[in-house]
Amino acid sequence: MVLRKSGLAAAVLLACSPAAFSDDLNINGFVSVGASVLSNTDVHIGDYDDNASFSNDTIVGLQISKQVNDTTSATAQLVSRGTEDYNTEAAWAYITYAATEDLDVRFGRLRTPFFYYSDFLEVGYAYNWIRPSGEVYRLDTFSSINGVDFTQRFSTGSVDGSVQFYYGRFSDDFTPVDETYNIELRNFTGVVLNLTQGDFGARLSYHQADMYMPELGTKTGALDGLITAATGAGVGDKFVPDGETTSFYEAAVTYDNGDMFFIAEWTALNHETAIFNDDTGYMVSAAKRFDDTTIHLTYSNQSDELESGTVGLIQKNLEGKESSITLGARFDYDTSTAFKVEAQYQDEDTYLGAPGESGMLYSVAVDLVF
Amino acid sequence: MKLFKSISKIAIGLTLLIGSLVHAEVAVIVSASNANAALDQDTISRVFLGKTSNFPDGSQAIPVDQTEGSASREAFNDKVLGKSSSQLKAYWSRLIFTGKGTPPKESGSDAEVKDLVAKNPNLIGYVDASVVDGSVKVVFKF
Numbered sequence: 001m002v003l004r005k006s007g008l009a010a011a012v013l014l015a016c017s018p019a020a021f022s023d024d025l026n027i028n029g030f031v032s033v034g035a036s037v038l039s040n041t042d043v044h045i046g047d048y049d050d051n052a053s054f055s056n057d058t059i060v061g062l063q064i065s066k067q068v069n070d071t072t073s074a075t076a077q078l079v080s081r082g083t084e085d086y087n088t089e090a091a092w093a094y095i096t097y098a099a100t101e102d103l104d105v106r107f108g109r110l111r112t113p114f115f116y117y118s119d120f121l122e123v124g125y126a127y128n129w130i131r132p133s134g135e136v137y138r139l140d141t142f143s144s145i146n147g148v149d150f151t152q153r154f155s156t157g158s159v160d161g162s163v164q165f166y167y168g169r170f171s172d173d174f175t176p177v178d179e180t181y182n183i184e185l186r187n188f189t190g191v192v193l194n195l196t197q198g199d200f201g202a203r204l205s206y207h208q209a210d211m212y213m214p215e216l217g218t219k220t221g222a223l224d225g226l227i228t229a230a231t232g233a234g235v236g237d238k239f240v241p242d243g244e245t246t247s248f249y250e251a252a253v254t255y256d257n258g259d260m261f262f263i264a265e266w267t268a269l270n271h272e273t274a275i276f277n278d279d280t281g282y283m284v285s286a287a288k289r290f291d292d293t294t295i296h297l298t299y300s301n302q303s304d305e306l307e308s309g310t311v312g313l314i315q316k317n318l319e320g321k322e323s324s325i326t327l328g329a330r331f332d333y334d335t336s337t338a339f340k341v342e343a344q345y346q347d348e349d350t351y352l353g354a355p356g357e358s359g360m361l362y363s364v365a366v367d368l369v370f
Numbered sequence: 371m372k373l374f375k376s377i378s379k380i381a382i383g384l385t386l387l388i389g390s391l392v393h394a395e396v397a398v399i400v401s402a403s404n405a406n407a408a409l410d411q412d413t414i415s416r417v418f419l420g421k422t423s424n425f426p427d428g429s430q431a432i433p434v435d436q437t438e439g440s441a442s443r444e445a446f447n448d449k450v451l452g453k454s455s456s457q458l459k460a461y462w463s464r465l466i467f468t469g470k471g472t473p474p475k476e477s478g479s480d481a482e483v484k485d486l487v488a489k490n491p492n493l494i495g496y497v498d499a500s501v502v503d504g505s506v507k508v509v510f511k512f
Contacts, residue, residue, distance in 0.1 A: 028466050063467055075469045096469055101423065111468070119468035126464045158412070160421045196421070258452050292456065332456035335438070369463045 024067040032059045032124040034365035042357035043346045045134060047083060055082030057130055057365050059122050061091070071098045079122060091122065091144055102153040112145050113164060113192045116203050116252040116265050124367035128261070128287050128296045128330045130342050135302035135324060136267055136281040139248070145170045145188055164192040170209070176276070177318065177352075179221025185209035190248075201254040208248070211241045211273065222352070223275060226314055230274070233310050241273035261287040261296075274311045277304040277319060294330040299323070304350075321349035322356065337368040395499035396445045398510035399484065404491040405429065409509040415451050417494060419461070420471040425494075433474040434483055434495040442480055446496045449512045 034057025038048045047056055059082065065075040077092035094108030111118055115137055120126040131137075147168015154161050167189045174183035190207030217227045217240075230239040252265040266282040283300035301323040306312040328342035342363045348356025398414055400406060406425045416422045418433045425431045436443040438455070447453055453461065458473075465471035477483050483495040488505035502508055 026472065030463070030467065061467070065469065073469075077467065092469070094469070106469070119470070120464045123463050123467045126460050126467075155422060160416070258454075258457065292454075332454075335455045335459050338456070369459065369466075 026065045027063070028065075028370065029060070029062045030123045030125060030367070030369045031061075032057060032122075032130075032365055032367045034058055034130055034363055036361060036363040039360040039362075040357070043348050043359035044351060045344075045346055045361050048361055055086075057124075057363065058082035059124070060086075061122055063092075072096065081122075104151045105148065106151075107148050109144055109146050110149055110166065110168070112139075112143055112170075112188075112207070113166065113190065113205060114139055114143075114207060114248060115250060115267070116254070116263065118143070123369065124340075124365060125336070125338055125369045128294050128340075129285075129298070129326065129328060130340050130363050130365040133281075133283040133285075133298060133300035133324065133326070135300040135322060136265055136283045138281060138302065139269075141172065141174050141183075142170055142185065145185075147188065159195055159197045161193065161195040164194070166190055174213075177222040179219045179223065181213050181215045181219070181221075181223075184212040185246075186212065199255055199257045201252075201256070203250070203252040203254075205250045206247070207250075208245055211244055211246050211271075213241050213275075216241065216275065222318060226275065226317060229317075230311070230314050233314065235274075235310050235314070238274040238311050239314070241271075241275050244272035246271045246273075246276075259289045261289070261294075274307055274315055277306060277315050279304045279320075292332045294332075296326075296328050296330070298326040300326075317353045319350050319353045322351070323347050323349070336370060337366065340365045340367065394441070394445075396442050396449075396496055396512055397499045397502050397508040398446075398450070398494065398496045398512075399487050399502065399506040400425075400494050400509055401488055401491040402505055402507050404507060406509060411450055411510065414494070414510055418446075418451060418474060420465065420473075430492045431494055432490075432492050434477040434486060434493055435474040436480070436483055436496070437476050437478055440479060442496055442498050445512070450496075450510075 035052055035054050036048050036056055037052045038045065038050050041050050059079060061077055061079045063075065063077040065073055067073045073096045075092060075094055075096065076090060078088050079091040080086045080088040090109055092109060092111060094106045094110055097105045099105055113119065117127060117132050121132065121143065124130065145168040147166055149164055149166035151162055151164045170185040170188050172183065173180050186209065188209040190205060192203065192205040195202045217224055227236060227239050230236045247270045249268045252263060255262040264284045268280045270278050279302060281302040283298055285296060285298035287294050287296035303321045304319045306315045306319060324344055324346045326342055326344040328340060331339045333339060344361040346361060347358040350356055398409065405427050413426060417431045423431060447455060447458060451458065462473045477486055480497040480501045484497050484501050484506055487493045487495045499511065
């Protein structure tokens with residue numbers, strides 16, 4: 001999307017009317033408060049269980065941005081999540097340099113642009129669901145990286161678009177199954193193409209990184225067990241991820257005419273190492289607006305893909321396949337507040353290599369922005 | 371039955387007449403010194419949604435909004451942008467929290483917007499047609 005640099009606008013406006021536009025320190029915020037309950041604990045959705053939970057969908061964010069001069073601005077977004085005991089962390093903290101009117105360079109801590117909703121993943125007010133589909137939006141640990149990105153905007157005829165390229169590094173704790181390991185992703189890079197024309201939009205992206213998990217095999221978790229089994233079977237080296245490349249592909253199409261909204265998003269994760277299973281995840285969602293009420297329906301599906309032979313047999317221990325159907329409503333009872341209710345039917349075909357169960361997740365939430 | 375039909379016809383006619391009287395015309399304006407003549411709805415909508423930052427002649431375009439709740443703003447959002455105020459709020463919240471854009475500055479009422487726009491050829495605003503004078507140029511009307 002071609003979006004004008006607000007800083008430049010503010011500067012030009014300042015020049016002609018100092019009184020009206022003198023404040024260039026912007027403070028914005030968002031709050032989501034939610035409550036959920038799972039019908040039974042035989043299905044696994046995040047940290048939800050069969051007692052009402054009030055912290056899984058609760059998020060508070062505060063963003064401060066300051067235009068330093070005509071071309072440079074600083075932005076910090078502090079987010080406190082119920083899922084992480086309300087510890088506050090910087091989801092974003094970057095300096096933007098407007099190299100030209102259509103080219104932005106950002107340095108700092110950035111949101112990894114894996115998905116259509118990545119940029120505003122935590123701003124519940126910005127979308128209809130209480131949370132995006134877990135089958136597709138599944139790389140939570142890696143949602144922010146430290147690095148640099150370049151965004152070039154362009155317009156041709158009635159098509160507006162942008163190309164974003166980023167490069168960075170990620171290092172943090174990662175809990176893939178039961179045990180926590182340090183993980184490092186080097187040469188973390190990707191490119192995102194965004195196009196809009198009238199009511200239609202499309203997004204294509206590719207991401208890759210070299211993975212390092214030196215602590216694997218030194219603990220007693222499920223993954224350490226896999227390494228022991230693989231070593232015993234003579235394929236141990238296939239399960240050591242260090243230096244192996246992981247690739248992620250994403251494609252989305254959207255339609256929004258104001259009353260009807262549609263999105264389909266497809267993703268695929270491809271690991272050179274066998275320690276994690278390759279998988280694909282996709283969703284299709286439609287929404288219809290009736291004045292201040294929006295009804296939406298979503299189907300999503302995630303499925304692991306195993307390698308052949310001995311490697312695949314070992315991978316099968318952690319295999320997962322699931323799908324879900326979500327029906328929900330959003331009520332905009334004020335221009336900056338939305339009330340949402342949702343019922344999600346979760347069908348786990350396979351969970352950690354064993355046949356899964358099904359269950360319902362019921363949720364309500366209030367989202368607001370200021 | 372015939373009588374009923376005529377009465378309803380009259381009623382419909384009256385409603386239409388009153389409707390057109392009540393509906394004040396809103397004009398999209400630029401400074402009289404701005405080189406662009408008429409603009410189409412799509413261009414205006416792209417400027418106000420931050421999708422483009424230029425007038426068709428290539429000069430910089432900066433949109434200014436009226437204060438939330440003003441009659442001209444409601445009409446502009448509805449007729450030109452085709453979005454409700456909560457849809458616009460959701461649209462902008464996607465951009466504000468990613469540093470990708472900020473909504474047009476809220477710049478007061480019809481008279482205040484007209485004065486601002488008159489002074490700066492880069493600005494574009496919308497006002498009730500009744501406040502339009504020689505200092506500004508109407509590029510679109512609805």
